[in-house]
Structures are given as C-alpha cells and as structure tokens.
Amino acid sequence: MNEHTIPPEILSLILENLSQSDLFTCTIVNRTFNAASTSILWKAPEFRNSSSLQRFAACLTRAKEGKGKLVRTLTLKQPVSSFVNDDWLTDVIIWTPLLDTLSVSYCLHLTDKSLAKLARYCKELTYLDLECSRITYRTVHHLRFCQNLRYLNLRANLDLIQFALLPFAHSRIEQLNLSDCPWVSATHTAQDICALQHLERLELINCRDIDDEFLLKISIPDTEMDLYNPMPELKTFALSSSRSITDEGVMALVHAHPKLENLTLYQSNLTDRSINEIRVCLPNLRFLDLSYCGNITGKAIRRLIADNDKLIMVGLKGCIKIRSLDFPETGGSEIYAGVDRLDYEDMASIRLGEWARMNQVREREINCVDVAQ
Numbered sequence: 001m002n003e004h005t006i007p008p009e010i011l012s013l014i015l016e017n018l019s020q021s022d023l024f025t026c027t028i029v030n031r032t033f034n035a036a037s038t039s040i041l042w043k044a045p046e047f048r049n050s051s052s053l054q055r056f057a058a059c060l061t062r063a064k065e066g067k068g069k070l071v072r073t074l075t076l077k078q079p080v081s082s083f084v085n086d087d088w089l090t091d092v093i094i095w096t097p098l099l100d101t102l103s104v105s106y107c108l109h110l111t112d113k114s115l116a117k118l119a120r121y122c123k124e125l126t127y128l129d130l131e132c133s134r135i136t137y138r139t140v141h142h143l144r145f146c147q148n149l150r151y152l153n154l155r156a157n158l159d160l161i162q163f164a165l166l167p168f169a170h171s172r173i174e175q176l177n178l179s180d181c182p183w184v185s186a187t188h189t190a191q192d193i194c195a196l197q198h199l200e201r202l203e204l205i206n207c208r209d210i211d212d213e214f215l216l217k218i219s220i221p222d223t224e225m226d227l228y229n230p231m232p233e234l235k236t237f238a239l240s241s242s243r244s245i246t247d248e249g250v251m252a253l254v255h256a257h258p259k260l261e262n263l264t265l266y267q268s269n270l271t272d273r274s275i276n277e278i279r280v281c282l283p284n285l286r287f288l289d290l291s292y293c294g295n296i297t298g299k300a301i302r303r304l305i306a307d308n309d310k311l312i313m314v315g316l317k318g319c320i321k322i323r324s325l326d327f328p329e330t331g332g333s334e335i336y337a338g339v340d341r342l343d344y345e346d347m348a349s350i351r352l353g354e355w356a357r358m359n360q361v362r363e364r365e366i367n368c369v370d371v372a373q
Helices: 010-015 020-026 029-041 051-062 086-093 137-144 190-195 214-219 247-256 270-279 297-306 344-372
Strands: 073-075 100-104 127-129 151-153 175-177 201-204 237-238 262-265 287-289 314-315 341-343
Touching: 051 086, 086 237, 190 214, 247 270, 270 297, 297 314, 297 344, 341 344
Parallel strands: 073 100, 100 127, 127 151, 151 175, 175 201, 201 237, 237 262, 262 287, 287 314
Antiparallel strands: 314 341
C-alpha cells in the first residue's frame, strides 16, 4: 500500500501501537511517517535515565516549532524519579501548556518551588499523581486554579495539614487518594471532602484517625453547610486499619451512598448488621473486601451473595469467624479452614445452593400447611 493513500489519522492510530525505538525508526522513513511519529513521541515521552531527562528539557527550549504543545503526558517514575528536581520540572512545564497528565510519585526532590507553578503553566491538567510528595499547603492553595483536575493522588503526603482539601471546595475532582495521610481528620478533612460533589472514588487506606465520626460526617447531610447530599456520585470507597469503625459508621455510609460498586473495609469492627445493610442498600455492588473483619459470619455472607447477583468478588482473608465449611458448594474442607476470597464462580455455586435450600424450605412449609388442612 502506498503511504500517501493512508489518511494521517489512520497512520497515527497504527503507529501508536509501536514501541519508542520503532517510532524513532519511523521518523526517517519519509515526511509523512516523520510527522506522525514525531507527534506520538512528544505526546507521551519515555525517560530511561538522567541523560534522557536533560535531552528532553533541552529540546523543549531549542525546538523552533513549539514541540512542547504536543506533550500531553509526563510519567516520571523509577529509575529517573531520583533525578527530577525543581529546576528541571520548572524548565519543562513552562513549555507544555497542554499537559493533562502528570505523575511525579516518589520524586522526592520536588517541592513547592516547582509544583506550585503548575496552575500557572499547565491549566489543562486533569490527572495529577503526587504520591510521596514533599509539598505543603502552598502548593494545594495554587492547585485550586487547575479547574479541569479530575484525578488527585496525595498518598503519603506527610507535610500537608487538616485543611489541605479546602482549596478544592466545589471542584470537579472525581478520584481522590488520601491513603497513608496522617493529617486526615473527622474535624476538618471530612467536611472538605463533602464539598467534592463530583467525587466517584475515595481511598483512605491506613489513615489512623478514620472512625465512625468521620463516616457519619461524610454520610449525613450538613444543612448548615448547604451540603444536602454528600458525594452523591460515589462509586468506590476504601479504608483500612481502623478498629474504630463499627456498624454505626458503616451502616450510615452505605445508606447514604447507594451507587457504591466497590467497597473495601479492611480491619473494621463491623458485624453482620453492616453486611445486611450492604445487602439491602447497595444493589450495584460488584467488589467487596472485608479482610480481617473478625466479627462477621458466613451466614450473613451467604445471604448477601444470594441476594446480589452482580457481585464478582468478596475478600474474606483473616475473617476468623468464617470457615470454608460455611460454603460447601466451593469444596470447603477442614484442612483449609479459612477463606481468602470468593470469586464469581464460587458465588454462582453458592447462589445455586441457597436457592435450592430456599426451595426445600418452601416445600416443607407447603407440606405443613397441607397436613394442617
């Protein structure tokens, strides 16, 4: 096929499947391939060592045609994250006004000096990963001007304060990760989370101060703050390592967020009451992880599975009151007493077993009525 017969859009779609080295080869085929390959290479550049970082920054400043406007994604991970510093990032972002995805997790040499400038130079940001960052409130204060931001990862940001989310009030953030953040509190952080009305995913793994009070504050409407339905779009919620979580908080959470599809409640003190509330209130639930919740029983889990045919996985690792013999349909035995998880096939078998048992119960009831008559 003659390359001149291939529309540029189709050629770009084909070249997007090639590796970076193959794309460099395509740049020397002819002008058509050069134009298509160059656009893809600049769209999401790959960095393999410190030299590639320096060459990229140098090319941005020397390019005559403004190649920085082609850059959409910057992912700075190992082995190059240790070479990324404030000077390098500042030199790059001033030339990439259309950048929409930036991942600088574990870039420990980045500070407010460069990250606070993102809102000035990269107003189109939609995805920002700042895991293990050293930023302070100064950076988040400026990030509020990134009005297109949809994903924000602040995991293990130890230098932030309880008011860190205040600048994002009424923003359009849809996914938020606050795991391993010791500053998360029921007093202030919960209130600011409630202001994120577009939030669909919230992760709070290993947050030491999460308790029932926190869950109640993100579940019960606060009329004084004009928050009549906190996080109405929430579909994914995860927390762990909080023995302060009981039925009171969990039941309020699931009752207030009926759209939940993925729910993780590691190491909580919930009981079968919460499982029954989940069964009734979350008809769209697909993924449920209750690992190390020691007060729930197999009976409640069986009923949950029987009534919810959308479930595809239930995590039960470390649930000491649940035994494999509670689910004989899955081939449980005394040799392997515990249950780590129940997958889609396991639950299909359990549903069949529950339906058969219920039919037997109904038949016995009918027979008893006939005998009585």
